[in-house]
Amino acid sequence: MADTRIKDAEPPALLKLQVNEPHAVAGHAVEGKAPAAIREFLNKRGSGAAGDGAFGALVLACALSILGIVVLILFVLIQQSKLSLHAFGLKFFITSAWDPVMGDFGALPFIYGTLVTSFLALCIAVPLALCVAIFIMEICPKPLRGPVAFLTELLAAIPSVVYGLWAVFVLVPIMRDHLGPFLVKFFGWTGLFSGTNFGEGLLTASIILSIMILPVISSITREVMGAVPVSQKEGVLALGATRWEMIRIAVLRNARVGIVGGVILGLGRALGETMAVTMVIGNHPDIAKSLFAPGYTLASVIANEFTEATGDLYLSALIEIGLALFLVTVVVNTIARLLVWFVTRNSAREAR
Amino acid sequence: MGVGIEVKNLNAWYGQTHTLRDINLTIPANSATALIGPSGCGKSTFVRCLNRMHETNPSARVEGMVKVGDIDIYNDAAPVEIRRRVGMVFQRPNPFPTMSIYDNVASGLKLNGFHNRKVLDEVVERSLKQAALWNEVKDDLKKKSGASLSGGQQQRLCIARALAVDPEVLLMDEPASALDPASTSKIEDLIFELKDEYSIVIVTHNMQQAARVAENTGFFLNGQLVEFAPTSTIFTKPHDKRTEDYITGRFG
Numbered sequence: 001m002a003d004t005r006i007k008d009a010e011p012p013a014l015l016k017l018q019v020n021e022p023h024a025v026a027g028h029a030v031e032g033k034a035p036a037a038i039r040e041f042l043n044k045r046g047s048g049a050a051g052d053g054a055f056g057a058l059v060l061a062c063a064l065s066i067l068g069i070v071v072l073i074l075f076v077l078i079q080q081s082k083l084s085l086h087a088f089g090l091k092f093f094i095t096s097a098w099d100p101v102m103g104d105f106g107a108l109p110f111i112y113g114t115l116v117t118s119f120l121a122l123c124i125a126v127p128l129a130l131c132v133a134i135f136i137m138e139i140c141p142k143p144l145r146g147p148v149a150f151l152t153e154l155l156a157a158i159p160s161v162v163y164g165l166w167a168v169f170v171l172v173p174i175m176r177d178h179l180g181p182f183l184v185k186f187f188g189w190t191g192l193f194s195g196t197n198f199g200e201g202l203l204t205a206s207i208i209l210s211i212m213i214l215p216v217i218s219s220i221t222r223e224v225m226g227a228v229p230v231s232q233k234e235g236v237l238a239l240g241a242t243r244w245e246m247i248r249i250a251v252l253r254n255a256r257v258g259i260v261g262g263v264i265l266g267l268g269r270a271l272g273e274t275m276a277v278t279m280v281i282g283n284h285p286d287i288a289k290s291l292f293a294p295g296y297t298l299a300s301v302i303a304n305e306f307t308e309a310t311g312d313l314y315l316s317a318l319i320e321i322g323l324a325l326f327l328v329t330v331v332v333n334t335i336a337r338l339l340v341w342f343v344t345r346n347s348a349r350e351a352r
Numbered sequence: 353m354g355v356g357i358e359v360k361n362l363n364a365w366y367g368q369t370h371t372l373r374d375i376n377l378t379i380p381a382n383s384a385t386a387l388i389g390p391s392g393c394g395k396s397t398f399v400r401c402l403n404r405m406h407e408t409n410p411s412a413r414v415e416g417m418v419k420v421g422d423i424d425i426y427n428d429a430a431p432v433e434i435r436r437r438v439g440m441v442f443q444r445p446n447p448f449p450t451m452s453i454y455d456n457v458a459s460g461l462k463l464n465g466f467h468n469r470k471v472l473d474e475v476v477e478r479s480l481k482q483a484a485l486w487n488e489v490k491d492d493l494k495k496k497s498g499a500s501l502s503g504g505q506q507q508r509l510c511i512a513r514a515l516a517v518d519p520e521v522l523l524m525d526e527p528a529s530a531l532d533p534a535s536t537s538k539i540e541d542l543i544f545e546l547k548d549e550y551s552i553v554i555v556t557h558n559m560q561q562a563a564r565v566a567e568n569t570g571f572f573l574n575g576q577l578v579e580f581a582p583t584s585t586i587f588t589k590p591h592d593k594r595t596e597d598y599i600t601g602r603f604g
Contacts, residue, residue, distance in 0.1 A: 142410065231446040235510070237408055239460035239517060240436030249463060253450045 081320035105317035113295035120206035129217035164279035213266035224258025354551030355421030362416035386562035389572035439514035445506035447498030483512035504535025
């Protein structure tokens with residue numbers, strides 16, 4: 001039925017006109033046929049299913065190997081720390097004793113040190129990294145963009161021990177003689193800056209950490225900011241937005257998921273960073289409120305004491321510290337991911 | 353109410369490319385004006401000069417005078433002030449994906465610091481009605497993101513967003529070229545409705561569209577304004593041979 005109706009119907013006038021009067025295409029006619037070899041070649045290629053299958057298997061194997069490594073690490077950590085696990089149980093993670101002579105061990109001061117320094121480092125590094133990225137992408141003149149970006153990335157290439165040396169010889173004196181007294185004078189009332197200021201301690205470690213994670217965060221932020229379409233920026237500008245408003249609404253808002261991803265990567269680095277922190281944190285297993293007080297991180301205590309761990313229980317406790325670091329990293333990353341998911345849940349679902 | 357636009361000796365460049373040459377033109381208030389011409393002829397550059405969007409490209413340069421109403425936009429005001437009075441709708445719909453439909457429409461007012469909830473509610477409803485989108489979105493104004501709408505709806509959302517700041521002039525750069533025929537005809541109906549209240553300048557590749565919606569039409573070629581006349585004149589008895597050739601499809 002439908003077919004006959006279509007056949008009988010007159011084509012619309014406009015359509016007919018266009019069909020009957022094709023445009024004259026002058027000078028574009030190509031003589032002869034395309035070379036026969038092209039079709040012959042393409043016909044011979046087949047479905048490619050075998051190659052696709054092999055590639056799929058290879059990729060799957062690589063992905064599984066990551067999972068395998070994680071499981072293996074966890075297995076070894078648990079197995080090697082059996083002695084300490086049996087001796088202290090879960091109490092290991094919530095007590096603050098650290099007495100190799102008496103054989104009494106607890107991980108809490110180290111967990112505290114790791115969390116505090118990483119958190120503080122993020123507080124310092126995130127605003128800085130955002131500003132650096134905004135400057136490079138939106139404000140810096142184009143010819144300077146490459147060199148400035150290169151310089152920030154260079155920060156990531158400096159070895160950790162060099163940062164540590166710089167911190168010992170430059171940052172520690174500054175902390176002791178200038179920044180510390182300043183903080184005591186203006187923020188002493190918070191109680192966060194009390195006690196003797198030796199220049200070494202939690203705050204100094206946090207500052208050196210923040211410098212080390214800055215390039216990671218800023219380069220990822222830069223990438224995701226660069227991926228914001230020009231049409232979004234123009235849309236905001238056309239409404240009468242100033243440059244800062246455009247950056248806030250079009251750039252930062254659209255890039256926020258990627259920016260948080262960069263922050264999480266930086267956090268991962270901060271949690272596990274060992275050498276530079278060990279050199280300036282003071283290495284004393286204490287839970288102090290003051291940020292001038294010496295502290296200790298999970299990674300630092302392993303680095304410092306592993307070679308001199310006498311006795312099986314001591315060694316086992318250090319390996320359990322490694323287990324604690326593993327768990328802290330997993331928990332913190334999970335919380336961060338959940339936070340991102342929670343905040344962006346609505347827009348991410350809708351934008352699809 | 354809309355205002356007229358007066359353009360005198362307008363020249364524009366992208367880097368070394370001279371994209372607009374000595375444009376002189378008067379666009380009457382409260383009417384729709386269509387700009388036609390082959391790709392790359394400078395018509396998009398021209399409308400971008402009318403709200404100073406052209407200069408957001410670092411290599412761009414403009415000379416000449418553009419008057420929107422009484423304001424000489426290149427001498428009397430800052431770009432942001434001009435863009436609040438001269439709204440723009442782009443070729444590809446660009447709703448803000450991280451904002452709800454409501455926030456998309458209100459974004460122009462909110463970013464300028466206007467936060468009176470009651471007035472905002474009223475403006476959002478009014479703008480969406482003007483853009484003929486209200487009935488389709490009124491139930492999930494704050495639940496759905498601007499990016500969850502179809503292409504045609506997104507473009508009407510962008511029109512509502514531009515209208516919410518109550519501009520005097522509305523520039524539309526090929527607003528329907530990425531849309532299907534049904535959405536296109538909705539946009540055209542809209543232009544027809546809106547031109548009583550706003551001065552509309554629409555760039556289009558579709559000559560039937562120009563003929564349907566615009567009182568006046570300008571033909572651009574190689575960065576020059578070849579002819580500007582009432583639409584009926586342009587399409588029935590153009591003065592310039594090049595206009596006639598383009599309209600009858602002999603090139604372009």
